[in-house]
Amino acid sequence: MKVHGFESATLLTDRVQQRAGLDCGHPRHLLYNLSVLRLIAGLTASAALVLAANADLILRNGKIVTVDQKFTIQQAVAVKRGKITAVGSDAAVLKAERGPETKLVDLQGKTVLPGLVDAHVHAVDSGLSEFRGQLAPLNSFAAVRAYVAQQAAKTPKGQWIVVPRTFPTRLTELQMPTRELLDFEKDHPVLFDASYVVILNSYGLRKCGITRDTPNPPAGEIVKDTEGEPTGLLKNAPSLIVGLDRTAHFTEAEKLDALEQQLKRYVAAGLTTVGDRAVNPEQIDLYEKLKAAGRLPIRVVMTWRPDASQPTGTLQQQIQSAPYTTNSGDSWLKFGTFKLTLDGGMTIGTAYQRSPYGAFGKQLYGKTNPDDRGQLFIPPAKLLAIMRTARDRGWQLTTHDQGGGAVDNFLDTLEQLDREKPIGPTRSHLMHASFQSPEAIARMKKLGVLADVQAPWLYLDGAALEQVFGYDAMRYFYPLRSYIDAGIIVAAGSDHMIGHNKNSAVNPYNPFLSMWTEITRLTTEGKVIHPEQKITRAEALKTHTIWPAYLQFAEKERGTIEPGKLADLVAIDRDYLTCPEAQIREIQPVMVMIDGKIVSSGN
Numbered sequence: 001m002k003v004h005g006f007e008s009a010t011l012l013t014d015r016v017q018q019r020a021g022l023d024c025g026h027p028r029h030l031l032y033n034l035s036v037l038r039l040i041a042g043l044t045a046s047a048a049l050v051l052a053a054n055a056d057l058i059l060r061n062g063k064i065v066t067v068d069q070k071f072t073i074q075q076a077v078a079v080k081r082g083k084i085t086a087v088g089s090d091a092a093v094l095k096a097e098r099g100p101e102t103k104l105v106d107l108q109g110k111t112v113l114p115g116l117v118d119a120h121v122h123a124v125d126s127g128l129s130e131f132r133g134q135l136a137p138l139n140s141f142a143a144v145r146a147y148v149a150q151q152a153a154k155t156p157k158g159q160w161i162v163v164p165r166t167f168p169t170r171l172t173e174l175q176m177p178t179r180e181l182l183d184f185e186k187d188h189p190v191l192f193d194a195s196y197v198v199i200l201n202s203y204g205l206r207k208c209g210i211t212r213d214t215p216n217p218p219a220g221e222i223v224k225d226t227e228g229e230p231t232g233l234l235k236n237a238p239s240l241i242v243g244l245d246r247t248a249h250f251t252e253a254e255k256l257d258a259l260e261q262q263l264k265r266y267v268a269a270g271l272t273t274v275g276d277r278a279v280n281p282e283q284i285d286l287y288e289k290l291k292a293a294g295r296l297p298i299r300v301v302m303t304w305r306p307d308a309s310q311p312t313g314t315l316q317q318q319i320q321s322a323p324y325t326t327n328s329g330d331s332w333l334k335f336g337t338f339k340l341t342l343d344g345g346m347t348i349g350t351a352y353q354r355s356p357y358g359a360f361g362k363q364l365y366g367k368t369n370p371d372d373r374g375q376l377f378i379p380p381a382k383l384l385a386i387m388r389t390a391r392d393r394g395w396q397l398t399t400h401d402q403g404g405g406a407v408d409n410f411l412d413t414l415e416q417l418d419r420e421k422p423i424g425p426t427r428s429h430l431m432h433a434s435f436q437s438p439e440a441i442a443r444m445k446k447l448g449v450l451a452d453v454q455a456p457w458l459y460l461d462g463a464a465l466e467q468v469f470g471y472d473a474m475r476y477f478y479p480l481r482s483y484i485d486a487g488i489i490v491a492a493g494s495d496h497m498i499g500h501n502k503n504s505a506v507n508p509y510n511p512f513l514s515m516w517t518e519i520t521r522l523t524t525e526g527k528v529i530h531p532e533q534k535i536t537r538a539e540a541l542k543t544h545t546i547w548p549a550y551l552q553f554a555e556k557e558r559g560t561i562e563p564g565k566l567a568d569l570v571a572i573d574r575d576y577l578t579c580p581e582a583q584i585r586e587i588q589p590v591m592v593m594i595d596g597k598i599v600s601s602g603n
């Protein structure tokens with residue numbers, strides 16, 4: 001009876017509150033509202049008591065950065081059954097929410113933020129990357145060679161050695177490795193992995209049967225020197241690699257363990273939701289199995305990326321018959337976006353640009369053609385046809401679009417779709433959009449298109465990219481000020497691909513490093529790139545809380561600390577809003593709460 005009485009009281013309160021339009025979220029109003037509602041609802045005295053003083057947990061004596069409309073700072077937050085029930089002063093929250101069973105936590109003045117979101121990770125591959133052993137930090141040619149030699153000593157002759165994902169923009173030489181760098185290794189085929197681009201040594205080329213006469217694969221390129229010989233560099237050509245299956249040797253149990261452990265590392269970094277930005281059916285299955293086994297430690301929003309190299313009709317059929325679309329799932333695991341990869345990467349010179357890469361592009365990216373603008377993987381007609389099918393199936397749309405040329409292409413597509421039906425409500429977005437322009441930003445604003453951004457690339461790659469494109473062009477490299485001033489919603493993420501350490505992984509997934517970069521626009525060389533594009537600490541916090549929640553259609557359930565929202569919080573070791581700017585990237589979580597449960601004491 002007590003349970004029954006409690007349930008109905010809660011429901012009634014919710015209903016009356018909704019009808020009365022009282023869910024304004026202002027803490028003072030909320031406390032007031034609850035007491036009025038008790039009278040309105042005519043509850044029995046005991047039910048009212050249960051309702052009045054029933055929080056599972058109250059965090060008090062803190063600095064609660066709510067990120068609500070007014071960016072209100074409060075002292076205390078009460079949590080019940082996974083949700084936030086009140087936010088306010090210590091006295092008000094304790095008075096209204098404290099019951100005999102309520103657990104009290106003294107925050108001792110610590111700052112509490114809404115649970116942070118990383119809108120862009122690749123958790124399965126990252127988790128597996130160091131599952132069996134730590135990867136060496138590879139930041140120079142010498143380190144790459146030492147790594148290959150070390151692997152050669154323990155790898156049977158003739159078997160592949162893979163140099164884990166490293167980008168030329170992050171090597172001290174600022175130069176794309178070539179076959180020659182790896183040719184000291186004679187007994188093993190070697191593959192240097194730079195994501196969409198790989199470099200093989202001569203043994204590797206022989207093993208794959210790649211010669212001066214081998215034709216380019218569809219949408220890919222075998223880079224050849226002036227004599228017509230392969231340089232070892234292959235762009236977007238995984239089908240040419242023979243005898244290398246990099247994940248086949250993990251059992252499903254190992255994959256589940258690796259994924260779970262990686263998701264826990266995200267939690268320890270202060271994250272309570274991640275967007276996994278390129279899942280395939282196998283990865284969807286892994287997530288669903290983790291969830292079914294009660295082992296999903298963090299909320300996950302999955303982006304489905306089918307293989308765009310399939311014929312248009314096949315892809316359309318796949319989209320129509322897939323049992324899921326945007327928002328299928330629940331607050332722990334759901335589908336977000338439909339994604340296609342439109343161009344290559346800016347760290348490897350395959351991003352499809354508005355203009356050629358020029359002279360420094362040759363050194364940095366190993367380019368042999370000075371007019372090269374990068375690679376566009378999907379012709380406009382195919383992109384439009386597939387995106388239309390996905391839109392009609394209810395999907396939010398995105399493409400990986402790094403270079404300005406790819407950005408403009410995807411905006412063309414979205415504009416065409418918008419003529420048929422407004423695209424704004426789908427919350428479709430550009431992904432990366434590293435090289436922006438005022439024109440493209442104006443088009444985004446008009447269409448209601450959002451941005452998925454990776455600020456730490458400015459920190460890590462800004463110095464190298466400035467040499468390629470010049471300082472002026474860098475003004476529109478992650479132009480967050482321009483986005484925000486145009487009213488464009490910005491969701492920040494890392495694009496974490498490999499490595500376990502939150503600060504040294506490729507790419508680092510420490511959300512405080514990301515916010516620090518957005519606030520300072522500093523590069524690894526200590527140079528500020530276009531300070532006019534800096535954003536404030538409050539705005540940077542929104543790029544990792546309420547804005548990605550909005551992109552994920554979850555702004556009503558998370559992203560701020562307000563009554564009625566899911567109790568996802570992170571307490572940190574110093575004050576994000578007032579600590580010296582240089583310390584922002586050093587901030588450590590000391591307590592992470594998801595769904596009302598304290599799940600980590602940080603790392």
Ligand SMILES: [Zn+2]
Pocket residue numbers: 120121122277278495
């Ligand atoms: Zn990605």
